[in-house]
């Protein structure tokens with residue numbers, strides 16, 4: 001099992017976006033703890049395979065966060081499987097996972113599978129639209145969702161997803177409190193070292209995504225900010 005509990009900082013690369021070789025090298029050699037490959041829309045087998053093979057030039061661990069059954073590519077170190085805690089469309093709760101097990105069951109190495117209790121907190125994110133995510137009304141509700149994930153479903157990870165916008169630290173704190181011993185990933189809208197450090201002081205691992213494509217130097221500066229924390 002990959003040691004995700006030691007990760008403090010990760011970059012998330014989207015197979016549907018373009019990154020040149022020099023930028024990819026800087027990301028992979030940045031000192032980040034892992035590269036997560038994933039995205040909501042436009043993720044295909046071919047663009048995932050292409051990105052994975054380019055990342056594989058470097059020693060950094062690479063994991064695939066599966067969002068489509070058409071894009072399950074062998075060769076990653078581990079596979080993150082989201083379970084969307086606040087999916088309003090029940091077809092996103094377990095149906096893809098049942099299909100996945102029917103299709104890939106014979107090939108699964110269970111010690112490579114890591115399940116994430118996914119809590120979608122930005123109603124404007126693509127993933128919120130896709131899953132018809134229910135709004136999180138307040139910190140008490142965020143804490144309760146985290147407890148559903150960890151105390152009731154006994155999931156090892158809570159992923160608080162603000163994809164595209166910077167989150168509310170009080171909601172992140174509530175999630176962390178509800179998650180107890182489980183591991184908390186925070187992702188969304190981190191664009192500065194200060195934001196990275198602020199979220200890293202609450203969550204166990206921070207995930208930096210979109211800024212990679214908008215401002216590479218800003219993205220790289222988040223690594224040192226997090227590694228100095230906690």
Ligand SMILES: CC(C)=CCC/C(C)=C/CC/C(C)=C/CC/C(C)=C/CC/C(C)=C/CC/C(C)=C/CC/C(C)=C/COP(=O)(O)OP(=O)(O)O
Nearest residue numbers: 039040067069073074079082096097100104125126127163
């Ligand atoms: C041969 C081989 C390699 C075998 C491996 C076996 C294996 C791992 C099999 C998988 C079995 C299985 C149980 C599969 C089910 C996987 C599946 C399709 C689950 C559904 C996941 C799900 C609910 C997806 C919904 C979307 C989601 C939560 C995506 C997560 C990623 C995400 C939110 C990224 C952010 O995207 P981004 O584009 O940045 O966001 P914006 O749109 O807001 O910008």
Ligand SMILES: O=P(O)(O)OC[C@@H](O)CO
Nearest residue numbers: 163164187188189209210
């Ligand atoms: O792209 P950003 O907003 O940095 O979010 C990171 C990650 O949580 C997306 O799944």
Ligand SMILES: [Mg+2]
Nearest residue numbers: 014039209210
């Ligand atoms: Mg993204």
